[in-house]
Amino acid sequence: KQEVTQIPAALSVPEGENLVLNCSFTDSAIYNLQWFRQDPGKGLTSLLLIQSSQREQTSGRLNASLDKSSGRSTLYIAASQPGDSATYLCAVSSGGSYIPTFGRGTSLIVHP
Amino acid sequence: EAQVTQNPRYLITVTGKKLTVTCSQNMNHEYMSWYRQDPGLGLRQIYYSMNVEVTDKGDVPEGYKVSRKEKRNFPLILESPSPNQTSLYFCASRSLGHDSGNTIYFGEGSWLTVV
Numbered sequence: 001k002q003e004v005t006q007i008p009a010a011l012s013v014p015e016g017e018n019l020v021l022n023c024s025f026t027d028s029a030i031y032n033l034q035w036f037r038q039d040p041g042k043g044l045t046s047l048l049l050i051q052s053s054q055r056e057q058t059s060g061r062l063n064a065s066l067d068k069s070s071g072r073s074t075l076y077i078a079a080s081q082p083g084d085s086a087t088y089l090c091a092v093s094s095g096g097s098y099i100p101t102f103g104r105g106t107s108l109i110v111h112p
Numbered sequence: 113e114a115q116v117t118q119n120p121r122y123l124i125t126v127t128g129k130k131l132t133v134t135c136s137q138n139m140n141h142e143y144m145s146w147y148r149q150d151p152g153l154g155l156r157q158i159y160y161s162m163n164v165e166v167t168d169k170g171d172v173p174e175g176y177k178v179s180r181k182e183k184r185n186f187p188l189i190l191e192s193p194s195p196n197q198t199s200l201y202f203c204a205s206r207s208l209g210h211d212s213g214n215t216i217y218f219g220e221g222s223w224l225t226v227v
Contacts, residue, residue: 104154
């Protein structure tokens with residue numbers, strides 16, 4: 001069974017720092033991996049989707065990479081802003097089932 | 113606009129009073145799923161459906177029922193709610209085809225309190 005781990009569980013940084021959030025998974029036979037953002041008490045907003053054949057995806061200040069062989073994905077946030085404060089979750093969909101497995105998320109606070 | 117719509121968004125109910133949380137998607141997605149989210153426990157899957165009339169248990173199905181009579185709708189039914197079902201509930205959907213990237217879409221969430 002696929003297991004997804006996100007480290008760190010919580011992170012507090014000053015505004016302007018470049019950040020790396022990590023997502024590890026145990027079964028490398030994945031179909032795709034998706035990063036989400038969740039504001040407190042709100043729904044999940046999709047940030048980036050990486051197919052298994054891709055190495056990275058970029059959107060604005062966000063860059064997500066995928067290394068299937070090591071079972072890792074990283075979400076890089078450049079020049080962090082207070083508005084980036086949220087919980088970031090990754091979801092790994094295994095090949096064949098399409099059923100996503102979610103990590104527990106990294107809670108990020110960016111303070112001015 | 114691609115949407116997953118849940119109703120109600122907020123509900124306070126009493127123990128034992130049957131309730132249904134509706135979920136509807138407008139993207140013709142095959143896959144739909146219900147999750148509950150509790151502090152410290154992350155997202156836990158309750159039930160999922162791969163297509164019409166095809167449903168299966170997730171990790172925490174006890175106390176819940178679902179049905180998938182139409183492709184767009186996937187209601188979550190609590191026959192006899194109990195206080196331990198107080199939680200934030202999410203419905204999600206995705207296409208199982210290969211033409212859309214298979215992005216997962218989430219509803220806004222339904223806050224349920226059982227007293």
